[in-house]
Amino acid sequence: MSGAGAPFGARLAAAVADRGPLCVGIDPHRELLGAWGLPDDVEGLRRFTDAVVGALAGTVAVLKPQSAFYERHGSGGLAVLETAVAAARAAGALVLLDAKRGDIGSTMAGYADVLAPGHPAQVDAVTVSPYLGPGSLEPAVRTAREHGGGLFVLARTSNPDAATFQHARLADGRTVAQAVVDTVGGWNAGGDLGSEGVWGPRTGSFGVVVGATLADLDVDLAGLRGPVLAPGLGAQGGTPADLRRLFGTGAAVVPTVSRDVLGAGPDPAALRAAAERWAAELAG
Numbered sequence: 716m717s718g719a720g721a722p723f724g725a726r727l728a729a730a731v732a733d734r735g736p737l738c739v740g741i742d743p744h745r746e747l748l749g750a751w752g753l754p755d756d757v758e759g760l761r762r763f764t765d766a767v768v769g770a771l772a773g774t775v776a777v778l779k780p781q782s783a784f785y786e787r788h789g790s791g792g793l794a795v796l797e798t799a800v801a802a803a804r805a806a807g808a809l810v811l812l813d814a815k816r817g818d819i820g821s822t823m824a825g826y827a828d829v830l831a832p833g834h835p836a837q838v839d840a841v842t843v844s845p846y847l848g849p850g851s852l853e854p855a856v857r858t859a860r861e862h863g864g865g866l867f868v869l870a871r872t873s874n875p876d877a878a879t880f881q882h883a884r885l886a887d888g889r890t891v892a893q894a895v896v897d898t899v900g901g902w903n904a905g906g907d908l909g910s911e912g913v914w915g916p917r918t919g920s921f922g923v924v925v926g927a928t929l930a931d932l933d934v935d936l937a938g939l940r941g942p943v944l945a946p947g948l949g950a951q952g953g954t955p956a957d958l959r960r961l962f963g964t965g966a967a968v969v970p971t972v973s974r975d976v977l978g979a980g981p982d983p984a985a986l987r988a989a990a991e992r993w994a995a996e997l998a999g
């Protein structure tokens with residue numbers, strides 16, 4: 716089953732089979748608005764977002780709006796986000812809201828409502844931070860299961876000083892990053908990747924974030940049974956060759972690119988060409 720009511724992992728696997736694994740991030744930085752000749756206000760944000768959704772929602776598997784760039788415009792920015800999310804989903808893209816939520820469980824339940832029907836910006840999945848501990852994310856896991864949503868949990872992020880915390884060791888000797896991967900794998904228990912160890916109809920709905928910028932893959936993903944969001948391509952220095960070096964062909968990787976695609980705009984054909992170039996390089 717991979718229709719609208721199916722679990723997120725199954726829907727993601729189907730989208731990847733149909734459209735390829737590329738995710739494009741929608742990050743309307745002040746500088747990008749300027750480079751597109753748009754004002755740094757709600758109207759500029761709306762025109763930028765409409766252009767990206769219009770150009771790409773019919774062809775890429777996942778669009779990942781970065782909440783920060785909508786929140787900074789206040790209620791008008793959130794209204795733009797709501798409209799964009801609905802339009803992107805209607806055009807067939809899955810929407811992963813990049814909000815990196817993380818709080819005590821009772822508050823987490825409120826954040827997780829973004830996965831529930833009736834939320835004005837209901838999305839297919841959301842990024843979350845495990846810093847408050849695995850139990851703090853349980854309400855989001857429950858909401859995701861109930862409504863066929865997904866979570867991507869920060870494990871080995873792409874920023875240069877990420878290892879400072881993520882390589883810290885637990886009493887049992889595992890790194891924090893590995894404990895995050897193991898926790899998420901536990902949520903996916905009962906799921907499975909495809910026969911080649913990559914995508915399958917039972918791909919788990921709970922994924923991790925592992926940057927394409929790592930020197931080495933220093934977490935074991937064998938027990939994850941779910942997708943890996945890989946940011947850090949292009950503007951942060953990661954390349955398709957890095958992805959192949961880090962993950963080979965044995966993981967369900969969703970490579971995500973923001974500035975390196977968005978910089979090609981505002982011409983829709985140029986945006987599409989930039990995304991297609993990335994998709995081709997990633998497949999090559």
Ligand SMILES: O=C(O)c1cc(=O)[nH]c(=O)n1[C@@H]1O[C@H](COP(=O)(O)O)[C@@H](O)[C@H]1O
Pocket residue numbers: 740742781813842871872873874924925926946947948949950951971972973974975
């Ligand atoms: O969760 C993310 O998407 C994320 C995790 C991470 O480790 N590194 C990372 O860059 N990101 C996000 O991915 C996007 C990267 O943008 P570009 O560097 O322009 O491709 C930004 O919105 C980041 O917030």
